[in-house]
Amino acid sequence: MLDIAKTADRKRLSVRGVTHSYGGQNAVSDVSFDVEAGEIVALLGPSGCGKSTVLRAIAGLIHPKAGNIILGDDDLANVSARARGIGMVFQNYALFPHLTVAENIAYPLACLKVPRAERRARVDEMLSLVRLQGYGNRLPRELSGGQQQRVAVARAIAGRPSLLLLDEPFGALDRALRFDLQVELLHLQKTLGITTLIVTHDQEEAQSLAGRLVLMNKGNIEQTDTPMAVYDRPKTLFVNTFIGQANLLQGTVVGFDAVSTLIGLANEKSLRLPRRLSFTVGSRVTITFRPEEVRLSTQPMENALPVDVTVSVPLGPSLVHDLVLEDGTGLRSSEVRGPSTAIPEPGAQLFAEIDTMRCHAFPGEPENSQ
Numbered sequence: 001m002l003d004i005a006k007t008a009d010r011k012r013l014s015v016r017g018v019t020h021s022y023g024g025q026n027a028v029s030d031v032s033f034d035v036e037a038g039e040i041v042a043l044l045g046p047s048g049c050g051k052s053t054v055l056r057a058i059a060g061l062i063h064p065k066a067g068n069i070i071l072g073d074d075d076l077a078n079v080s081a082r083a084r085g086i087g088m089v090f091q092n093y094a095l096f097p098h099l100t101v102a103e104n105i106a107y108p109l110a111c112l113k114v115p116r117a118e119r120r121a122r123v124d125e126m127l128s129l130v131r132l133q134g135y136g137n138r139l140p141r142e143l144s145g146g147q148q149q150r151v152a153v154a155r156a157i158a159g160r161p162s163l164l165l166l167d168e169p170f171g172a173l174d175r176a177l178r179f180d181l182q183v184e185l186l187h188l189q190k191t192l193g194i195t196t197l198i199v200t201h202d203q204e205e206a207q208s209l210a211g212r213l214v215l216m217n218k219g220n221i222e223q224t225d226t227p228m229a230v231y232d233r234p235k236t237l238f239v240n241t242f243i244g245q246a247n248l249l250q251g252t253v254v255g256f257d258a259v260s261t262l263i264g265l266a267n268e269k270s271l272r273l274p275r276r277l278s279f280t281v282g283s284r285v286t287i288t289f290r291p292e293e294v295r296l297s298t299q300p301m302e303n304a305l306p307v308d309v310t311v312s313v314p315l316g317p318s319l320v321h322d323l324v325l326e327d328g329t330g331l332r333s334s335e336v337r338g339p340s341t342a343i344p345e346p347g348a349q350l351f352a353e354i355d356t357m358r359c360h361a362f363p364g365e366p367e368n369s370q
């Protein structure tokens with residue numbers, strides 16, 4: 001077992017009601033979530049939703065207007081950024097260009113007044129952890145982008161932080177390299193067990209790294225859950241459309257029986273969802289379903305809507321169809337492609353059978369806004 005793994009201090013991070021504004025504009029409002037000791041959580045959301053603001057507040061780079069940040073047993077309100085024991089990696093967190101790789105990694109250790117001999121041993125340990133043995137005497141400019149980011153990770157964990165914060169750490173790297181570094185980071189984090197919060201707007205990165213996702217939109221948290229739960233059981237329309245792809249149909253609740261709800265759609269079409277929704281008759285609703293929950297058929301049947309095929313595109317193992325309903329609404333369906341899967345011609349008239357078991361319903365747009 002590595003030395004650092006024995007001594008790393010696992011702590012739980014608790015963010016409680018954090019609110020912050022720049023000027024008069026609220027950037028984040030009442031944000032609360034926990035990262036359990038040793039857990040990786042991803043903070044995910046579109047540009048400008050407030051992710052970096054939350055991270056900066058945790059790091060102590062800004063003082064939130066309200067709320068508490070607790071690491072282990074300590075409220076960090078009056079703890080300086082330096083004294084928080086947090087390691088950080090940013091997308092453009094440049095290494096010191098005039099210091100060697102070893103000196104860069106040793107820098108935080110010198111700040112922590114770690115004795116020289118121990119510093120040297122720790123640098124060697126870090127270099128081997130990020131698989132850069134033999135690179136200690138190079139300057140940052142003599143490394144590739146991916147190697148530089150690995151040095152930044154080594155520097156962030158060298159001081160044995162109890163929390164690691166990563167802000168779009170691989171954002172500047174190409175896709176293949178990103179993936180390699182994600183796998184490495186995951187391995188490293190599992191070895192060290194450091195409580196880790198990663199900020200990203202890349203949902204694949206979030207899902208491949210994190211045990212739980214915190215989904216932010218416009219300064220608020222919309223859902224905190226495992227990647228699977230967020231995909232399968234989105235709590236809001238935003239989450240449903242932000243994670244994965246979703247088809248949207250606007251409809252009206254027409255009626256119920258004990259076990260189903262009838263939804264009226266444009267052009268006198270309808271869908272019967274196999275459960276009783278908690279909307280009143282006449283409510284406008286947005287019905288959503290994933291492309292893989294639509295099956296194309298040549299036969300009319302219940303819950304199958306007539307569509308024209310715009311285009312069908314084979315994408316590796318799948319076949320993706322762009323479709324259009326009679327009222328002009330676009331739909332997408334996807335199916336696993338086998339050797340005998342027929343590819344429909346553009347303009348083909350088919351029926352899109354929707355798996356109503358998997359549909360979600362959210363409050364819809366009012367009729368006059370259409």
Ligand SMILES: Nc1ncnc2c1ncn2[C@@H]1O[C@H](COP(=O)(O)OP(=O)(O)OP(=O)(O)O)[C@@H](O)[C@H]1O
Nearest residue numbers: 022023027045046047048049050051052053054201
């Ligand atoms: N220093 C600042 N001064 C004024 N407004 C700011 C400042 N920093 C951020 N903001 C605003 O606060 C909001 C949240 O910004 P933040 O950087 O936290 O978002 P983000 O989710 O990290 O975005 P991105 O993914 O683009 O980095 C945005 O509307 C942004 O314009």
